[in-house]
Amino acid sequence: MRVRLRDLAEGLGLSVMAVSKALHDAPDIGAATKARVRAEAEKRGYWPNQAARSLRSKQSGLIGLLVPDLASEEAAGIAGGLLRAGEAARISVMVAASGEKKGGEAAQVKAMMGRGSEAIFILPKITTEHRSLALEAVMQAGLPVIFFQRYPADVSPGRARVSWVVRDMAHAAQLVLDHVWKQGHRSVAYLGGHPAERSHAEHCKAVREGAAQMGMELVGEATMAGLTPEDGEREMERILQGKSQPTAVICGNDAVASGAARAVLQAGLHLPGDLSIVGLGDGELARHGPVALTTVAFGNLGKAGFELWMASRDGGEMKPRTVGCELIDRGSTAEAGGGGKPSPTPSR
Amino acid sequence: MRVRLRDLAEGLGLSVMAVSKALHDAPDIGAATKARVRAEAEKRGYWPNQAARSLRSKQSGLIGLLVPDLASEEAAGIAGGLLRAGEAARISVMVAASGEKKGGEAAQVKAMMGRGSEAIFILPKITTEHRSLALEAVMQAGLPVIFFQRYPADVSPGRARVSWVVRDMAHAAQLVLDHVWKQGHRSVAYLGGHPAERSHAEHCKAVREGAAQMGMELVGEATMAGLTPEDGEREMERILQGKSQPTAVICGNDAVASGAARAVLQAGLHLPGDLSIVGLGDGELARHGPVALTTVAFGNLGKAGFELWMASRDGGEMKPRTVGCELIDRGSTAEAGGGGKPSPTPSR
């Protein structure tokens, strides 16, 4: 933080204002002057003091993102998308992890507001009630809030500048059901409904209803507390020991699918020859794991959230968005009853 | 951004200064006054305007982190550690992804400096030359720079407020070699030396020298451009088709190990009965993939980097750090020549 507008102005024999305007490409400054100013700024390595700028203009060019923990792929993906979208619009992103602590969220959000965040993006914890002191404060301050994936039940969008971006879970379920149906599967298991998570509950429901409609039998259905690989492994083992065996297993996310695949391999069975598995989310585990998983890829939530905010920036309304999805076939599913031969696993 | 010090002061019949000092717990304000001020601040929901504060005091309480892309597990892990460490010290973190664009880095770093970052943390791209206009600018401004994992060859630490945090790759190699040696492996392959990456080159070298010293044969050694699962899969296939077969495969990271495991499964072999595989990094793929991988877990670089900076904050020198590691045995290795029976894969 060294060269100031004043330094440039003195060096050029201009006023501070003229320099400021020139750098902002204001219409009332001559082209020649602008060129001179820009050259000098470049030469002396000027860059603006944002603290001063936002103090004066109330425009910080900063947004805040609050996630439970960056280590999760969900959070990293959202953050990445938001960062990329932000950069294109010259918006900086402050990231905070709310972690386990209860009061954490409020303090983090206050820090963001203190720095002049123009909007707050939140990926709520699954276990949270989504409604905190922090949120009250933000909304009272009139700041836009965009939720990812989960959102408070008692807030209506539009009013109060609150909105959200979710995944099209019903469509995802339909894609998966169509896929396994076409391969001749008539008896499937579902692993992964999460009782406290709207989107997973929705997926579960869509699979259940879709299967019924198509005349597919749902021989195993597990609701689980965590959607971790361990949960998937445990439930898969349970199914393998049951009497009526499915020919395909639909999972609530890639982690569960990965755990299920682990159980299948442990049992000495072949994938996908003996059993087909479908994941959800197209994460690292599906793409790069020892078993490439057929899964459903979603559009980036972070990017969609940013666009939603940008579109509302000049007073527009904040209409919630749903990001679409597509099925990615990596060969962890095969024709039903296709025998023990594993099909080759393509790398993409 | 609404309640100001002035509002509190007027409400309490005090001066702005008294309120400011009280909130900072200055020694020259009475206990009773402090209590009153704090209660009022709490009640009215005051939080400081950081822009104003840092404009005046030159202390922003903000640091910047520049990564190639948050979606990588490496970056997400570092970012998460930095965030957590920062939060404990009430330091906010601005994150930017430098992406593919060339000029990107410089602009991002300028944005960070413009916001008053007190330090810049950089995870360089593997392909970068680590030395950019951005770095010049930062160092000229006298800001501390901490590199993760990779760093410019031509900068000496201490001078110029530059330092770095790296992983103890030599120790990691030793841990892995000891582990497979104890299981009776005498013929191993190494997949994963990266020509442009100091730490991977170091790991490769340590494995090579260690193996020689212990009298282990290195029957396959692959240097690869990307350290991706695809690279691992390809090289593993090559090895499986070769004449002299190793009994264990040591990989340069978990992604490569995962790809290698994929090739092994594709070939219809058993893991770890027919072949042992060791990863490096203890990432998602090793922990939660369909095949749980024995690997080496490192301490968090982000946390270590933050501590390095904090320790140097009052003029201390910035001594580079090395984070330690430990072997995590998840059962993807077994006694050499142990026959085809897969050992159960523990979930931890």
Added chain:
DNA sequence: CTGTTAGCGCTTTCAA
């Protein structure tokens, strides 16, 4: 087309 004035909310410095 360019310059002047004022002030954003806070803290440093010094006086009461």
Added chain:
DNA sequence: TTGAAAGCGCTAACAG
């Protein structure tokens, strides 16, 4: 133990 004055670097509003 408290307060007044000044100013951080920038830009909105208005004059020239």
